Amino acid sequence: MGSCRTHRGSHDVGQGGRSGPGWPLAALPWAPGGPGWRAAPPWQRTAPRPSYDTADTLGPPPVGVGIGVADPSVRIGDRERQAAHAVLGRALAEGYLSVAEFDDRSARTWTATTGAEVDRLLDDLPVAELRRSDPSARAAARAAARRESRRHLWSWLALSALMVLIWLVIAIPTGAWYPWPVWPVLGTGIGAVAHTVQDRRAGPNGEALPAVRR
Incomplete structure (x- = not known):
């Protein structure tokens, strides 16, 4: 038994529990806008969603940027820095960044030591679209x-x-x-x-x- 938020009554919400029709999507931990989603960094938002009953209704999560590093806390090397720099170059060429913004982010890219640092530099750019236009x-x-x-x-x-x-x-x-x-x-x-x-x-x-x- 559980309290149904849709009908404002106390009745069985079914085996789905919080994934049942009586619960709003935001109550699901990994639903967009849910507590787990808001707390997670962009790197973790690209992970596969848990298998909820209403997973098909949630839609795909936002596409994170990433540069091929699974764990943002892992140190990166020149290959990852070059990949990020190439994305910044395409963003400059297509008008997503000004010259000053490109210079600033490019310098910070070459001094980044972890994937999370690079992720913050690319988080507001349409990385997938920029890579397709490369x-x-x-x-x-x-x-x-x-x-x-x-x-x-x-x-x-x-x-x-x-x-x-x-x-x-x-x-x-x-x-x-x-x-x-x-x-x-x-x-x-x-x-x-x-x-x-x-x-x-x-x-x-x-x-x-x-x-x-x-």
Whole structure:
């Protein structure tokens, strides 16, 4: 039994307890705005939410910034400092920071010793969006997509050659010259060619570009 805050009465709120319909979302410790959420630093807010009955209704937690360090109390090295500095550079280039703000935060980045110190410098910036707009990240994504399409194409060519070889091995002694490999080669080739064409028409972030009407 428990006191239902919705109906202002005392009745069973069910097995869900505080996650039942009679409790406001803010009463949940890790709900946005709840006591645990307000007390937690941004690094911990990116952790997976506990499995409450109403977890699907809470929505995703705010995206923390982070620079690849799981524990903010752990000391960081030059790799993490360079990652943070790159984010600050993109923020300056896109107008999120002034030159003075960039200089100040950049200097503090190189003297930071823990992830928490760097997190405070990036906490008010749209880090995920800035990383997507990074030219080096876009180039790496495009290169990875092209490698994948080439692997797909070469796999198709190897499979096609294998099927033709099997056909010849069977057809020469038996005289069964019906070109059956054309069907699997054609079927798998459509996917390989479509993958290659789509990759060549990909946008700067790897998304497919719309067809140009002439």
